[in-house]
Amino acid sequence: MSMQSRLTPIADEQLSPAQxxxxxxxxxxxxxxxDGPFLAWIHSPGLAQPAQQLGAFCRYHTRLSTRLSELAILLTASRWQSQAEWLIHEPIALKAGLSAEVVDALRQGQPPVFSDPEEALIYAIGQQLYDTRRVSDALYQQGVATFGEPALVELVGIFGYYALVAMTLNVFAMRPQGEHSLPFPEAVSS
Structure with missing residues (x-):
């Protein structure tokens, strides 16, 4: 999926060695x-390199299944109303086994009805983290008991990394090129 943005494009011959x-x-x-935030980050190779490495870890190498990681990503996209993040990750989440009903509820900003307790826990942790900027002792202990401390650390990394992605995509008005209906209402810009 090709991306468009309000950034000044950089031609291949203009790229520095670091870029x-x-x-x-x-x-x-x-x-x-x-795709995603890399068109923006390439403007700052010092940011781009560690960010893309963190992103590769968060997306492909955590202890969480792809289904649970994608749930965390879609929750983040929904909270940030990140059009491109949603459009990129919705099909991945569905292919990974997240139900269409859960995905649709997330898009609408509604609490999903979960049949899987691990999905419900990922959602609860993410909601509490985004709402209160903390996670209660009880929810933390439930997360550790279910996933283990290393996976819980990685889950927080997923939420943080994809919040950075969402901010990047939103600030630079990045969208997939072509005809796409947007998942969220567009904010009025002044």
Whole structure:
């Protein structure tokens, strides 16, 4: 999926050696494309390189299943009303086994009805984290008992990384090119 944005495009011949290295690393990695925030981050290779490495870990290498990671990503996209983040990750989440009903409820900002207790726990942790900027002792203990401390640390990383992605996509008005109905109402800009 090709992206459009309000950023000034950088032609290949304008890329610095550091930008060329980041571009090569992104394109040769598991993503294989510059979709998402990478078109913005390439403007700052010092940010782009560690951010893309963190993103590769958060998306492909945590202890959480893809289904649970994508739930955390869609919850983040919904909270930030990030059009491109949602459009990129909705099909991945559905393919990973997240139900269409859960996905639709997230898009609408409604509490989903979960049949899976792990999904319900990911949602509860994310909601509490976004609402209160903390996680209660009881919910923390439930997270540790269910996922283990390393996976809970990684879950917080997923929420944080994808919040950065959502902010980047929103600030630079990044959208997939072509005809896409937007999942969220567009905020009026002044």
């Amino acid at each position: 060329q290295q980041v571009l090569q690393d992104i394109l040769s990695g598991p993503r294989g494309n510059l």
